[in-house]
Amino acid sequence: MAQDKSDFVITNGMHPADIADALWQDVDINRARELFDDMDVAQGALVLAEADEKLQGALLEARDPQVIANYLNLLSVDDGVDVLNGLSDALRLEALCFVDSETATELRHLTSYPEKSAGGMMTTEFISVAESERVADVIKLIKGDEGEAESVYVIFVVNAVNILQGVITTRELLELEENDSVGESMNPDVISARVDEDREEIARRILRYNLSLLPIVDARNSIIGVVSSDDALEVVEEEGSEDALLLAGASGDSDAGEPLLEMVGHRAPYLAIPVGAGLVMSKVMEHFTRVPTTVADDVYSTLVIAFVPMVLALSGTVGMQTSAVLVRGFAVGQIVRGRRLSVFLSEVRVGVVLGLLSALVAGPAMGLIIGDYYVGTMLSLALWLSIIWTNTVATSIVVGSEAAGLDPALVAGPVMIAVSDLSAVALFLGVASKLIV
Known part of the structure; x- marks a missing residue:
């Protein structure tokens, strides 16, 4: 039986990096805040230094500015800058009012540089x-x-x-x-x-x-x-991950296991391109197959086939988004052994929402193209099920390959594309033909 997340406790001797990972991965954010509040300031500062920016912001967003200042006084200057960058402008200014004057001056100076510049990542502590x-x-x-x-x-x-x-x-x-x-x-x-x-x-x-x-x-x-050099390695990891996610059609800020609405927000906008391209290609196929504008039973199958390019484009994009986020999650340690099931279920929920959004956009457009909104609605339902299926297949392949000791990046590419595309098209054609008849 899986351990209740509320039962998690921080044991003596845990490294601050392990504590930060546990607060982000193994407990919900409310429990994470409770555990963080129970730490003394010195331990809290060490954990903040190891936490990523999202966790830092989540732990400190409701804290008193003077308490935040206590952490900043103990952190190195570059770690302090990272913490400040995760706060709202108002909270940042309030916290700096309580920081030691010398440290506050350095922090104000460093936060004035663009975050992705040399000035934004440097420290002034050197000999x-x-x-x-x-x-x-x-x-x-x-x-x-x-x-x-x-x-x-x-x-x-x-x-x-x-x-x-x-x-x-x-x-x-x-x-x-x-x-x-x-x-x-x-x-x-x-x-x-x-x-x-x-x-x-x-x-x-x-x-x-x-x-x-x-x-x-x-x-x-x-x-x-x-x-x-440590800062350089962090940049290489962050920029490499961001580029890989963008290449797969997902926001560079995507993380495995993040809240559902954030997951959808990081991926849904990128589906507009395959939806549009698929509709255009469907119109082109309709033209070259010379389908009459009046919908009749004997041409339904031809109409359904005309929308296969959109199914391939959408299912491929959703599958690549899921694969990229999960492969990165395993590579950088965001997904640990005990989180496989929760991450799997989160990704399935994302597939349901992304499929629904795609169907709501594509359904009326398909109905307009073929001149029959009932048929368009049935096709959108088939599209929704196909996207859910593709997302589930992609998640299963990545999580399953990692559990089997295989490299998820190697397996996710060719296997995911072949299996998800073939099965998504087959499911779309099968469901559509049953619903339209």
């Missing part, structure tokens, strides 16, 4: 030293860091007016004499990025040059922040 600094003094500075800097393994070297001159690693420092200056041994060929560059370009540069930290500079080449 930089003057060219003339002695190695012994720099090592002392590193030892005195209390975990505030993004990394103590990469040190940036600047001149008297903070213009980036070079970079040196902690390993290289330890190999030098204590009285040597860092300017003598630094690497002057430092790779940097402008603050207004797109975050995808930032991620590509970090991965291309195998950097642990990428310095971000302003128009004067003055270093104002850094982006870490």
Whole structure:
């Protein structure tokens, strides 16, 4: 028997990342808020740092601004920016009023940059030293860091007016004499990025040059922040997932297991194209098969066949949407073993709603094309059942292949397309012929 979601408890020793996943995946949002409220501020801050933006917003949207400020005071600056970006404008401004003045200034500065720019993803917590600094003094500075800097393994070297001159690693420092200056041994060929560059370009540069930290500079080449390799990997994952979902005809914000209305909203608009294209193709097929404009029993079968392209277009789009969302969900850990059944049922419900919306739009149009609204209504009912079936088949293939230890991405493509298209058309033709006769 499945465990009641309300019975979930946070045990001692759970990693903050595991807690964040559990709050998002294993319990409903009301229970998640209760569990989060029971945490002390320090643990809550650690969980927020690991949570995605949707969970952060859901946990904090009804909280007192002063409580939110307590979390922001404990978070790193870049994590604090992520939290603020998930809040409403009014709540963000109120919370910043209670944050420590120095932290609030940095947060206001960083949130002023576009979210998908280098400035929007950088942190201002890094170590930089003057060219003339002695190695012994720099090592002392590193030892005195209390975990505030993004990394103590990469040190940036600047001149008297903070213009980036070079970079040196902690390993290289330890190999030098204590009285040597860092300017003598630094690497002057430092790779940097402008603050207004797109975050995808930032991620590509970090991965291309195998950097642990990428310095971000302003128009004067003055270093104002850094982006870490961890941040780059997150961008690659987010952008790759978004591109894959958009390619499949679903919003880049789609998540497996999200609320029904959000699921429908993220997918329904993309069905307008196959509906329109299918209706046009049906009209073309009607013309070339020379179907008379007066509907009679002996031409019903020809009329039904004329709408097969629309069935293929819609069922294919719905199937690809479902496959893309589920494959991504398994790949990034959104769907765990205990959630397979709930995700399956959620996707079936989405298929019912998407099929109904498509039928409501396509039914009158089909009736208008063939000159008989009763026949159009029957065809729309057959279309609805076909889309429900396709969505169920696609969900079963992806979830079943993952449960069997197969790669869902490999199986979902060719198998889903072949099985869903053939079965959807067969179901449409069979149901339509029975309803119209």
